Amino acid sequence: MSINIVCLPGDGIGPEVTESVISVLNAVADKFKLEINIDQQLIGGAAIDATGDPLPAKTVSACQNADAVFLGAIGGPKWDDPNAKVRPEQGLLRLRSAMGVFSNIRPLTVFPELVDASPLKPKVLEGVDFIVVRELTGGIYFGDKHRGENFATDECRYSVEEIERITKVACELAMQRGKKITSVDKANVLETSRLWREVVTKLVSQNYPEIKLEHQLVDSCAMKMIQNPAHFDVVLTENMFGDILSDEASVLAGSMGLLASSSIGEGSGLFEPIHGSAPDIAGQGIANPYASILSAAMMLRWLNYLAEADAIETAVKSSIASGILTRDLKSESEIKTHQVTHAVIQNL
Ligand SMILES: NC(=O)C1=CN([C@@H]2O[C@H](COP(=O)(O)OP(=O)(O)OC[C@H]3O[C@@H](n4cnc5c(N)ncnc54)[C@H](O)[C@@H]3O)[C@@H](O)[C@H]2O)C=CC1
Numbered sequence: 001m002s003i004n005i006v007c008l009p010g011d012g013i014g015p016e017v018t019e020s021v022i023s024v025l026n027a028v029a030d031k032f033k034l035e036i037n038i039d040q041q042l043i044g045g046a047a048i049d050a051t052g053d054p055l056p057a058k059t060v061s062a063c064q065n066a067d068a069v070f071l072g073a074i075g076g077p078k079w080d081d082p083n084a085k086v087r088p089e090q091g092l093l094r095l096r097s098a099m100g101v102f103s104n105i106r107p108l109t110v111f112p113e114l115v116d117a118s119p120l121k122p123k124v125l126e127g128v129d130f131i132v133v134r135e136l137t138g139g140i141y142f143g144d145k146h147r148g149e150n151f152a153t154d155e156c157r158y159s160v161e162e163i164e165r166i167t168k169v170a171c172e173l174a175m176q177r178g179k180k181i182t183s184v185d186k187a188n189v190l191e192t193s194r195l196w197r198e199v200v201t202k203l204v205s206q207n208y209p210e211i212k213l214e215h216q217l218v219d220s221c222a223m224k225m226i227q228n229p230a231h232f233d234v235v236l237t238e239n240m241f242g243d244i245l246s247d248e249a250s251v252l253a254g255s256m257g258l259l260a261s262s263s264i265g266e267g268s269g270l271f272e273p274i275h276g277s278a279p280d281i282a283g284q285g286i287a288n289p290y291a292s293i294l295s296a297a298m299m300l301r302w303l304n305y306l307a308e309a310d311a312i313e314t315a316v317k318s319s320i321a322s323g324i325l326t327r328d329l330k331s332e333s334e335i336k337t338h339q340v341t342h343a344v345i346q347n348l
């Protein structure tokens, strides 16, 4: 049995957390007698520096021919000139579009040992377990952009079909969980949100009558996610709202360095931590690799390597329980990225 993975390390802490994932995958391959082939390709700022293009054609074709793709993170101050013709972020957006990965699943788990890592009271964190289902290839990130002399515009567009297919993903997940969906929009202001609400309501009532559906405006949802996060089960939302709400949700878990994600389309899977390239800590060897390692577990589960995925998740839990924590989770910690990697491999 062999699995062909394309790894895209990217920028900042991207290569640091990707190195960790590669070591864990190699250890899983040894333990389970699998062949995991890893092909590293360029994306983001690293690709701009090497080729002038944040997503070279070679990377796209490697990703399209792989069984799955793992991405570290892209971006950083080096490529942040507002007048630059190309930006690392364009590479990631183009990749998501080229792979057709329209559904971004971001689970939020609070590890009991990490309750103190969150600034919220332990009582607020009791029973918190939800999933953000974020539409990933539409909305304002992909609309036409225009810069005039004294103004700028970003178009936000959603089609019925785009809303329907992400709603189905949320419904299927909700049916395996608490059968509850909170659909998040800004229907009091945005036309795209009014369409979103209409399509979600119709699809759920016609096809999933067992699901309890509620609608919540994004601004008050941001508040409720901190005030009463245990309220949520499946949070269904559009691209930009999901991006923002999931970073907010990471505060419940204790760090951005804990939240994994999968981005799935028709037969394509891209797996990435939710965090960015963290330029403020890049190069110091202190990035938290758990989000990436857990994203690799999501990748193996999606590829139907269930025992292997379980083994990684159990190893992460054991490592966290034994206090192997980088300083984002424990302020005076001297634990480095490679020590976390080593602990996970030992616990496999
Ligand atoms: N998927 C991707 O590649 C993404 C890329 N970005 C890019 O990343 C760059 C930096 O963006 P920011 O807004 O600073 O967001 P960020 O997610 O990179 O960092 C936010 C904060 O969380 C911390 N953090 C993030 N991941 C961590 C980890 N694994 N371990 C420990 N601490 C961690 C950082 O040190 C920073 O203080 C930008 O260029 C942005 O465009 C941002 C989000 C996603």
Ligand SMILES: CC(C)CC(=O)C(=O)O
Pocket: 089, 092, 093, 243, 274, 275
């Ligand atoms: C860097 C952006 C393209 C997206 C982002 O922040 C994310 O997907 O979490």
Ligand SMILES: [Mg+2]
Pocket: 243, 244, 247, 274
């Ligand atoms: Mg983000």
